[in-house]
Amino acid sequence: MTEAAISDGGAVISVRKVSKRFPNGTLALKAIDFDVPEGQFVSLLGPSGCGKSTLLRIIAELTPPTGGTFRRVAHSGGAGVALGFVFQEPTLMPWASTLRNVMLPLMLAGIADRDAEPRAAAMLKSVGLEGFEKAYPRELSGGMKMRVSIARALVTKPRILLMDEPFAALDEITRHRLNDDLIALWERERFSAIFVTHSVLESVYLAQRIVMMAARPGRIVADFANAAPYPRDELFRTSAEYAQLCRNASQALKQAMDA
Numbered sequence: 001m002t003e004a005a006i007s008d009g010g011a012v013i014s015v016r017k018v019s020k021r022f023p024n025g026t027l028a029l030k031a032i033d034f035d036v037p038e039g040q041f042v043s044l045l046g047p048s049g050c051g052k053s054t055l056l057r058i059i060a061e062l063t064p065p066t067g068g069t070f071r072r073v074a075h076s077g078g079a080g081v082a083l084g085f086v087f088q089e090p091t092l093m094p095w096a097s098t099l100r101n102v103m104l105p106l107m108l109a110g111i112a113d114r115d116a117e118p119r120a121a122a123m124l125k126s127v128g129l130e131g132f133e134k135a136y137p138r139e140l141s142g143g144m145k146m147r148v149s150i151a152r153a154l155v156t157k158p159r160i161l162l163m164d165e166p167f168a169a170l171d172e173i174t175r176h177r178l179n180d181d182l183i184a185l186w187e188r189e190r191f192s193a194i195f196v197t198h199s200v201l202e203s204v205y206l207a208q209r210i211v212m213m214a215a216r217p218g219r220i221v222a223d224f225a226n227a228a229p230y231p232r233d234e235l236f237r238t239s240a241e242y243a244q245l246c247r248n249a250s251q252a253l254k255q256a257m258d259a
C-alpha cells in the first residue's frame with residue numbers, strides 16, 4: 001500500500017475542514033478533509049463511534065455539517081438522481097413486491113410504470129434476483145433483501161453510491177458473495193463508491209483506497225491506496241498478497257490509533 005494521491009482534479013465529492021457537533025455537545029467530526037475522484041472505490045474504515053456514518057450522512061445531505069464546506073458534483077445519469085444510499089438495514093416496504101420496491105425511486109422521479117418496470121426488472125437481474133420480481137420481502141433471505149436494497153439504490157444509475165455497513169448483519173459466506181457482486185457491479189458501472197465498514201478484511205478486499213478514522217473526536221488518521229488489481233475474487237481472498245495487505249492495513253490502523 002502506498003500513500004494515496006489526493007488532488008482536487010476530477011473530484012465528485014470534496015469535503016473541506018468539515019466538523020459536526022451534535023446539540024448534546026458531542027463533537028462527532030473535527031476538521032475532515034476528504035476528496036473522492038470520479039469512479040473511485042473508497043472505504044471508510046474505523047472503530048464504532050469514529051464518525052463514519054455521520055460523514056456519510058453529511059455527504060448524502062441527510063444532516064448538515066456545523067463547520068467547514070462540502071461540495072458534491074452531480075454527474076447525473078438516467079432519471080437525474082446522482083446519488084444512491086444503501087443502509088445497514090435493507091429498509092424495504094413489506095407490503096410491496098420486490099419489483100415495486102426497486103421501482104420506488106423511479107416512481108418518485110415521476111417515471112411512468114411502463115418505463116420503470118423493465119428498468120427495475122433489469123436491475124434485479126443484475127443483482128442475481130431474476131425470477132423473484134413478485135416475491136415479497138418476508139419471502140427473501142437477509143442476503144436477498146440486501147440485494148434488493150442495492151438494486152433500488154442503483155436503479156436510477158447514480159454516479160455516487162454510498163454504503164453504510166451494508167453487509168454487517170449477514171453471515172460470512174453471503175457477505176463474501178455480495179462483496180464479489182458489488183465489485184462486479186462497480187466494474188461495470190464505475191460509479192464512485194464510499195463503503196463504510198469496521199472490517200479491515202472487507203475494506204482491503206473491496207476498495208482502491210482506504211481512509212482510516214479514529215474517534216473522540218472523529219477524524220481521519222490515515223489514507224492509503226490499495227493497488228491490488230481487479231477482479232478480486234476467491235483466488236485473491238485466499239492469496240498471500242491479500243493476507244499481507246490485511247496485515248499492513250491492521251498495523252497502519254493500530255499505529256494511527258496509538259499515535
Ligand SMILES: Nc1ncnc2c1ncn2[C@@H]1O[C@H](COP(=O)(O)OP(=O)(O)OP(=O)(O)O)[C@@H](O)[C@H]1O
Binds near residue numbers: 023046054
Ligand atoms: N444524533 C446524534 N446525537 C448525538 N450524538 C450522536 C448522534 N449521532 C451520532 N452521535 C455520536 O457521534 C459519534 C459518531 O457517531 P457515528 O454513528 O457517526 O459513528 P460510526 O463510526 O458510524 O459508528 P458505528 O460504526 O457504531 O455506526 C458517536 O460518539 C455517536 O454517539
